[in-house]
Amino acid sequence: MHDRGDYKSGWQMEREWDEAEKMRKRNLALGEDDVDQTEEDDDDDDEEGSLPFACFICRQPFVDPVVTKCNHYFCEHCALKHHSKNKKCFVCDKPTLGIFNTAHEIRRRMAAEDK
Template sequence: MSKDPPTKSPLAESTEEVYEGTKKYKKFTAARESTIGSKGKAGPIKAPAHLRVTSRFDYQPDVCKDYKETGFCGYGDSCIFIHDRGDYKSGWQLEKEWEEEQAKKKREAEYDFLLLDPEQATELGDGPPSSDDDDDDLPFACLICRKEFTKPVVTKCGHYFCQKCALARFKKTPKCYACNAPTGGIFNTATALIKKTATKKRKAEARMAKRPKVARTSSSGAEGDQDTLTIEGLADER
């Protein structure tokens, strides 16, 4: 009795051409050793004994150079740098200045008779700042030479320069140094800036004039040399 060869079922024939996903893909390139090793790990992995940490210390803050040196920045509020006029110092510099200041106060403690009344201090500007002394956005230095103003002038666009610097700039180009706007050769006298500078100078002179003068005299006697402090105007009041 002859046996017929087994016939393939239609289902088996159809499975040969069925797409079974990416898992059935074959790779013909050699895989990396690190990839092969990582696949075999299971469970918790031991942390490395040594870690490399990268740190960055920013000891120099991003301060706007133009605003710090001249009090004006052409970018205004859109400037990406800090508009600050303060000085940034290291810790050892602050400690050294503090020690020097304390030593100076200790040496001058016996001569510290120059204190004024609160009313006089407010009038002379030694007290708390008043509303008149608020910052009115006027620069204190020329934007070109980075020095104190000499015969300040103001352009049509509202920027302040020294007269000499403005004329020298106009010889090269008629545009403003700050905003590149055409100046048209018009440089007006900076009346507001001159008035502000004169007011500060007058207050400083009045402050120095109002303070009493201290004179030191030495006298020799049987007990030795003795130093005497004399305050002008104090003896008359007594």
């Protein structure tokens, strides 16, 4: 008793895998070509692009985002909570001096995303 079905599907799989591998290599080659061309100038929004999307302390999206003198962003409540235990920045260890400014850039971005 020969189970031809199994044999056939095995053979097909091998063949399909072969095709897939060929495709993958082709895509890889094409992809590599693309890399050289993707160096576009994004002058428009480079500032917004460098803004973090989450608080370093709670790792959640910002709630009332604030920015320290050393340009690190936290939720207001996270910044204050951390400051009550540690007077240095959570990220870079510079003294924050208790100065947490409203992070207008992030609030603006959040407002834009809320639309």
